[in-house]
């Protein structure tokens with residue numbers, strides 16, 4: 001125990017500097033592809049066919065991304081038909097009611113209630129990292145609360161399964177206003193690969209109003225932190241040149 005303490009005290013600060021600095025440590029998420037202009041339509045077609053989830057669509061010499069289908073396999077990150085790459089983590093966008101809200105109370109501190117509405121656990125694992133010393137979301141004023149009565153924000157991960165639909169609605173209704181909803185991950189936003197399942201009851205926005213979307217499969221911790229900062233008005237949403245399509249997958 002004492003040796004552990006000495007090692008920790010001697011290794012200085014091990015907390016990410018985000019938001020002033022992005023993370024560059026080994027093992028951190030490698031970013032995501034963005035819409036890319038190629039020299040010819042043939043190259044754009046080649047970029048599209050290499051995607052296993054049909055997230056890339058080609059028209060003329062442009063290759064567009066439907067980020068709600070991208071699973072970050074990186075197949076399109078190299079080779080002759082490589083897509084352009086976004087290396088930062090400003091992925092979150094305002095949506096619905098959130099986009100029209102101009103004043104945001106609780107700018108400095110938020111309490112968050114998390115609901116897993118049927119996820120595969122990938123997004124939940126990323127969210128868990130936020131409370132650990134490395135990402136340390138508490139330093140930014142964000143705290144997880146176990147009760148919706150104390151929550152300002154409802155963070156939802158996963159497609160909404162039939163069994164979780166009512167629980168999600170009840171949790172939202174139990175929160176006092178003003179309140180916001182953060183849909184985290186492609187499944188929460190679009191249903192993604194689970195959308196066609198007979199157990200998927202719809203997207204989060206089909207059950208409760210969503211204010212901020214954080215796309216990704218799963219989104220890395222810094223992208224989720226960006227979503228919280230956008231929600232509190234302390235960061236800008238993803239700039240238009242990387243805000244490619246966020247489309248619902250047809251059920």
Ligand code: SF4
Pocket residue numbers: 033050051052053054055056065069070071072073074075076077
């Ligand atoms: S990284 Fe995303 S867009 Fe690129 S090939 Fe993989 S799933 Fe498709």
